[in-house]
Amino acid sequence: MQLYGYFRSSAAFRVRIALNLKGLAYDYVPVHLLKDGGQQLAPAYRKLNPNALVPTLVDGDLSLGQSLAIIEYLDETHPQPPLLPSDPAGRARVRAIAQTLACDIHPLNNLRVLKYLKHGLKVDEDAKNGWYRHWIDVGLTGLEEMLAGSPQTGRYCHGDTPTLADLCLVPQMFNARRFDCDLSAFPTLTRIDAACRELPAFEAAEPQNQPDAE
């Protein structure tokens, strides 16, 4: 398998954790989102991923974008250890936590959006950082409430083994720290994030541990 990614991409980070947890070997192919006007926009890469985003997983004939789709694919084709609970209600809860991060927070703060704010809307640096922190704050406030109030929350987001939800939480918390967001209102999220980062599979997936890290 090949994983096309960028060291700092949260979405690629999620997939790297999944591959590590499952002990799957893969070739890492860096796609630099800033060099050459954005290597993800090159025609050869767009053939693999017409959305011109990272990550892309190539597994034989299959070329697949979208981190959550990739992780569910890996979970279906390499079931151990499972990244989703076995009961439909538990699976739904884990997916809902993951989607809160992947649909409600991250898309508003990724690189192409910040670039559009700056160059397309001429938003200044302060307002851009305000935007970033606003969506983190709104999203993590809901998530903290969701997790702190549930008996299903354990050492990790759902019980005592890492799931798809944790794979999305950790990269988001990483970014929040990078942008100096105040995380003191999110003790449950902070606790779970720290527990995850004790696991070698999470640590090895961190941006600074990738071959393309700067």
Added chain:
Amino acid sequence: MQLYGYFRSSAAFRVRIALNLKGLAYDYVPVHLLKDGGQQLAPAYRKLNPNALVPTLVDGDLSLGQSLAIIEYLDETHPQPPLLPSDPAGRARVRAIAQTLACDIHPLNNLRVLKYLKHGLKVDEDAKNGWYRHWIDVGLTGLEEMLAGSPQTGRYCHGDTPTLADLCLVPQMFNARRFDCDLSAFPTLTRIDAACRELPAFEAAEPQNQPDAE
């Protein structure tokens, strides 16, 4: 089951289609996103859905947000007709199409984001509409390429029965028309959208056919 929604919410629209395709009866509870300063922010609703977004599906003790998680839950608990293919690669493709719409396009254009652009960043009406059309255009361009170039695309996004991918496509196309986006560059998406809208389950789920339509 109760579905808390708003007639114009794309995410609620997706779930309504799923419930209709599966022939499941449900009580529809309108949550007006503009009245009373946003009824989704009321404490009673936040207890059901701490993210303060629509839709929420309540099924017995379970209270579940996030449209894609809800639809997968419905598909697991009421398997007929299936909304995902049976093979992992097909499931991954359908989820990737759905997530392109639900993670890469829709979150940038929903109501709370447009409000922040207007009130938080003081962006004028033209620039706001430009933002809206930009993300639709970028997202649908990738999706058109993905679908037009694949032998797996059929009458619908994946083969000849509707899947989760179509449930996300139709509300997005509905919004694009509402904002007068030029869709002429997306013949495959337009064809599939029209095929879906011939089905009563899709038509009954349209915003103007909801009890809270204005």
